[in-house]
Amino acid sequence: MLNPTENTYRRLANAMQQALLIPEGDALVFIIGKGNEGNNLEALETWVKEALPTFEEDLALAVLPLLMTRLEQTMNYWGACNEPV
Numbered sequence: 001m002l003n004p005t006e007n008t009y010r011r012l013a014n015a016m017q018q019a020l021l022i023p024e025g026d027a028l029v030f031i032i033g034k035g036n037e038g039n040n041l042e043a044l045e046t047w048v049k050e051a052l053p054t055f056e057e058d059l060a061l062a063v064l065p066l067l068m069t070r071l072e073q074t075m076n077y078w079g080a081c082n083e084p085v
Contacts (some may be wrong), residue, residue, distance in 0.1 A: 004052065009045050009048050009049050009052075010041075012045075012048050012052075013041055013042075013044035013047075013048050014041060014044075016044055016048070017040065017041055017044055022040055022044070023040070024039065024040065024041075025039065025040055026038065026040060026043070027040065027043070028037050028040040028043035028044060028047075029043045031043070032044070032046070033046050033047070033049040034046055042069055044063040
């Protein structure tokens with residue numbers, strides 16, 4: 001389960017603002033915010049807080065092959081793959 005901190009939400013929102021060249025201002029407050037945010041960054045942060053939990057299953061499915069590969073590598077390193085689990 002994801003459990004990001006407030007700092008993580010802020011950093012993700014800030015990265016998105018920079019990457020998408022979203023200007024300073026408050027236009028996004030009306031579009032993606034709750035209405036109590038003071039600027040676009042705060043509106044993005046609100047959006048990230050609401051959107052991130054919806055990705056949990058997608059993230060789990062995306063990371064599963066990586067976890068399996070890492071487990072196999074670790075087990076091979078320790079010679080554990082030849083023994084029944």
